[in-house]
Every structure is written in C-alpha cells, then in structure tokens.
Amino acid sequence: MTAQTEPTRKPRLRRFIIAAAATVFVVTTLAGLAAVYGIGGTGRNDGACHAAVETAKRMAPLAHGEVAAVTVAIEGRPMPALTFQDDSGANRTLADFRGKTVLLNLWATWCVPCRKEMPALDALQAKLGGRAFDVVAVNIDTRNLDKPKAWLKEVGITGLSYYADPSAKVFQDLKAVGRAFGMPTTLLVDPAGCELGYIAGPAEWASDDAVKLIEAALAK
DSSP states (O other), X not given: OHHHHHHHHHHHHHHHHHXXXXXXXXXXXXXXXXXXXXSOTTSOOOSTTHHHHHHHHHHGGGOOGGGTTOEEOSSOOBOOOOXXXXXXXXXXXXXXXXXXXXXXXXXXXXXXXXXXXXXXXXXXXXXXXXXXEEEEEXXXXXXXXXXXXXXXXXXXXXXXXXXXXXXXXXXXXXXXXXXXXXXXXXXXXXXXXXXXXXXXXXXXXXXXXXXXXXXXXXXX
C-alpha cells in the first residue's frame, strides 16, 4: 500500500511547492510596485492626494491650445522621491519644495526641443515664480558638466535656479512610473507632492494658455 501511494505524494508535493513559490513571487512583485509608486496595489492613493484630484478637475478644461498635450491627472498619485543637485552641488529633493506648486522639467543640452522651450520656462518663472510656485528645471547631461551652465548664460536664462542630475537617475525614476518617455519631460506637482499633470515633449510655457493652466492649479 505504501509503495503504491508514495509516487502519488511526490508529484502533489512538487505542485504544492511550485504553487507556493508562485504566490510568494506575485506578492513580492506587488509589494515592489507599491514601493516604487508610493501607493497601494490598486494604483490609487490613500486619500493624501485628494486635493490634487480636485485641482486637476479645475485644470482640465484649460488644457488646450499651447498646452493641449498636457495630460491632466485623473487620480491622485504621490510623486516618487526624486533627488538632484543644486548649483552648489548640494543634494536636493522634490520634497524640499513641499508647500509650493512645482513645474518639474527635465532637460539636456543635446535635446533640441528642450533648448527651444527653456526661454519660455524662464519667462514663466519670471511671471508666476515666488512663494506659491516655482519652475524646477533639472538638467540631466551626463558629460561635459560645465556645458549646461555655460549654455544657459549664453542664451540669457537668468530667472531659473540651476539644478542637475548627472546620473540621470531622476529620469529613470520617472520612467519607472510611466512618466518619462523622452525629452523634455515636464510634470506639474501640487504643494503636497502629488501629480497634477504631465507632458512628454515641449510646450510654450510663456503663452496665455500655459499661464491660465498654472493659475488654475494655484487657485484656492
């Protein structure tokens, strides 16, 4: 009797081990995704970004004309923990700007559309920048690290503070959550660090359309 049942037990044991291993893999994967997104497994926030959803609804009708390519958020999503450097080389994070609405822009000198839109970003900062809003333009050149500063000076960009990430990790972190597909990449972030919208590609940020969109994000 024992000789007949033993072969049956072994395949069952193997199937049990395989099933258990698969379960562990799924649970671990979901936990990892939650950690990357900073949210629960459903992809939705825990209520911390409720205000961002309401702000995005207010912005949605204004995403047209020069900013028609902006995708306005339909659900609140906390931004990843992004780290870069300031002009002195000190580490800064996106969280340092909590309390302000931020237009986060990733650019590089080798990116022609980035260079073309930089004066508009500078003009937007001059018009709306202050206690409630900032344009945070992060350069991701990985070579010739003196070139970005020299280029900004050459073309007369004076209103933007200089930020850089020579490792380009900030781009990879945004790519991991589906928010960086190419250059330039721009995201609008609310004072709580929640996404309001994003755009892949350039926009005319000094236009009336862009200003009205940002003003809607700033409205109380």
